[in-house]
Amino acid sequence: MRVQRRHIIYVQGYDPRGLAQYYRMFRTELRKSDQLYGIESTIGRPQSSADGSMASWTIDSQGDGWQTHTSYDFLRWEDLIQQDLVRPIWRTVLEASVIYWRLVFDGIVTRFWRAHWRFATFITYPHFVLFNEIVWSLGVAWLLAAILGAIGAPGPVTAPVAAVAFVAMLWALLKYTEKRTYLLYLMADTIFTWRFAHRQRPDWDERIGRFAAYLAEVARSSDAEEIIIVGHSSGSFLGLEILARALQLDPALGQHGPRVALLTVGGNLPILGFLPVSSEFRQHLRQLAVEPSVDWIDCQSRKDVMNFYPFDPIAGHGIDVGAARRNPVIVPVRFREIIDPGHYNRFRWQFFRVHFQFVMANERPHPYDFFMIVRGPIGLMDRVREPQKALAAVTGPSGSAKASRPADSAHCGSAPMEHSTLPNG
Numbered sequence: 215m216r217v218q219r220r221h222i223i224y225v226q227g228y229d230p231r232g233l234a235q236y237y238r239m240f241r242t243e244l245r246k247s248d249q250l251y252g253i254e255s256t257i258g259r260p261q262s263s264a265d266g267s268m269a270s271w272t273i274d275s276q277g278d279g280w281q282t283h284t285s286y287d288f289l290r291w292e293d294l295i296q297q298d299l300v301r302p303i304w305r306t307v308l309e310a311s312v313i314y315w316r317l318v319f320d321g322i323v324t325r326f327w328r329a330h331w332r333f334a335t336f337i338t339y340p341h342f343v344l345f346n347e348i349v350w351s352l353g354v355a356w357l358l359a360a361i362l363g364a365i366g367a368p369g370p371v372t373a374p375v376a377a378v379a380f381v382a383m384l385w386a387l388l389k390y391t392e393k394r395t396y397l398l399y400l401m402a403d404t405i406f407t408w409r410f411a412h413r414q415r416p417d418w419d420e421r422i423g424r425f426a427a428y429l430a431e432v433a434r435s436s437d438a439e440e441i442i443i444v445g446h447s448s449g450s451f452l453g454l455e456i457l458a459r460a461l462q463l464d465p466a467l468g469q470h471g472p473r474v475a476l477l478t479v480g481g482n483l484p485i486l487g488f489l490p491v492s493s494e495f496r497q498h499l500r501q502l503a504v505e506p507s508v509d510w511i512d513c514q515s516r517k518d519v520m521n522f523y524p525f526d527p528i529a530g531h532g533i534d535v536g537a538a539r540r541n542p543v544i545v546p547v548r549f550r551e552i553i554d555p556g557h558y559n560r561f562r563w564q565f566f567r568v569h570f571q572f573v574m575a576n577e578r579p580h581p582y583d584f585f586m587i588v589r590g591p592i593g594l595m596d597r598v599r600e601p602q603k604a605l606a607a608v609t610g611p612s613g614s615a616k617a618s619r620p621a622d623s624a625h626c627g628s629a630p631m632e633h634s635t636l637p638n639g
Contacts, residue, residue, distance in 0.1 A: 215593035216280075221438040221472065222588055223287045223429060225456065227447025228403045230299055232292030233260060233269050239574075244273065247575040247585035251608050253277045255589065266290070267421060268428070273589050277608060280591035285438070289425055291452075294417055298402045303388050307344065310401030313408045314341050325488050329530060332519040333482065336565070340400045347387040355380035396566075407448070411489045422452065426459035433460070433467045433474060440473040440593050446573055447520060450481030450512075451495065457508065458498035468507030475509040475594050476502070477587065478542070479572035480521040487531045496531055502542075503528045503535050509595050510542035513572065513582070517549050517562065520569045543598055545582065547572075552580040581605045 226236065237260050248255050254276045260269040273284040314337075317323045327334035359376040367375075392398050409415050433441060445453025457476050461467050468474040486492050487499065502510055514523040527542055528535065549568065550558055554577050561567045576583045581601030587594060590608060597604040 215439065215473070215596050216591055217439045217593050218280075218282055218591075219438040220282060220284045220589070221287075221432060221436050221441045222284060223289065223425075223432070223441070223443045223453075223456075225289050225425075225443060225445045225449035225453035226291065227449045227452075228291075228295060228406055229447075230292050230295040230399075233288060233290060236288060237269075237271070243573075243575040244585060244589075247583070248275075250576055250579065251277065251586075253608075260288070265424075266293075267424065275589040277591065278610070280607070282589050282591055284589045285436075286588070289456075291418070291421070294421070295402075295406075298406060299399065301402075303385060303398065306398055306401050306405065307388065310404045311341065311344070313404055314338075320490075322488050326484065329484055329525050330522040332516075333484075333522055336519040337404070337485075340395070340397045340404075343395050343397050344388075347384060347391075351380045351383040351387065354383045403448070407485050408489075411486050411492050411495070422455050423459060425456045426463060429456060429460040430464040430467060433464065433470050433472060436472050438472045440475060442475045442477050442587070442594055444573075445476065445478045445481065447480050447569065448482060448485075450478040451483050451486045453478065454483070454498060454502065455495070458501060461501070461505070461508070466507070468505075473509065473593065473595070474507070475511065476542075477511050477513070477594065478527075479513045479584075480515070480518050480569055481512060481527070482521055483527050484522055484525070484530065487527075496533060499528060499531055500533050500535060503533065504538040504540060506540065508541070511545060511594060511598055512542040513545045513547050515547045515549060515568075515572070518569050518572070519565050543595075545598060547582055552576050552578045552582075554578075579605060579609050 229236075241257055244255055244257060247253070256274045258272040260271045262269050267290050269288045269290065271286050271288075273282075273286060275282050275284075314323075317326075317337075323334055323337070326337060355376040358379045359372050362372045362375060388398060406415070406418075410418055413419065429441075429443065443453045443457055445451070453476060457474075483499075486495055502508065512527055514521055514525065516523045522530075524544075524546065526544065528539065549562075549571055553571075557577065573584050575585055581597060581604055583590070586592075586604075586608060587597065590597075590604070592604040592607050
């Protein structure tokens, strides 16, 4: 399907940086993508909605024999996330630790391990760091107590002083190493997911309902040929929730004209779907698995420790819809294939940088390309079904770029993976 007008609704994950930083990144990466493919693009300035919960801009692109217009919506959660991150340190650490050990004793972490051991290791990482910081703090407290004992301080003085030293040292480590460890941020993310699953975040539920109503209205009134809801990271389950609730508001959502698609990239659906309390979410998975009027593409990468790979979002949740299944189409992505080897080796162990590669520009032309999904001339499902033809529509039959590749960005991708090739989680 040739596309001239497209509407993108971008659902970010649990990221406090928000609109300003995302728009700067998007604009920079768009320029790199233009350079790679020899495309001319114009990007508009963000315009905020009346309630400030969404910002929108436009992208007009022109290539060899094609031009497109994209309306781009950025759904905002950063105000809610920033409120989470100012909670007292002790409360965040205590609550997140209780949640993690509940996940361990309930067997959820074991299910994570079976689904993707890298993610299970990642979710355990902040608690490993916390354990080490506790050990160091205990060491300082013990050393201080030993010094006080050596100079003859009485026990009633030594014990309280050592206890205060332990608490102060642990607090300092948690606070002043956060920029390197991300421990408190990751724990806040765990708390959010747990509370959201247990319907203890009415502020998030209210905003999801608002976005669902907006999606339903766009589907009715848009003159675009396709509407794509992009969910990155935790935005995968948030985007899925928005789409499922929009279908409840309008069961004919995908039948008004524009083709409606959900694109999940770097997703972590099991952190919600594996919880026993998430029966409604699993029902939404079942609904989208068989919904004929909506497409769902799920992109996964082995190198990204923050997503699940290889994982079937339907069978992995124990859902069996038989022959009626049509979603999602699972696309495995390999960053190494389309990133300059020298550049790849510089950031391959920077896990957040790798995770964001899903929404950054390519260094080499490739069928999977976030910015060509956003503003290219080929519809999303046709890009997946006929990847080489979609690439040739931009690069020409030779499949080569029209300009030298940019030096500091990339993306990834490969052919779709059939449902049956992925193990259950």
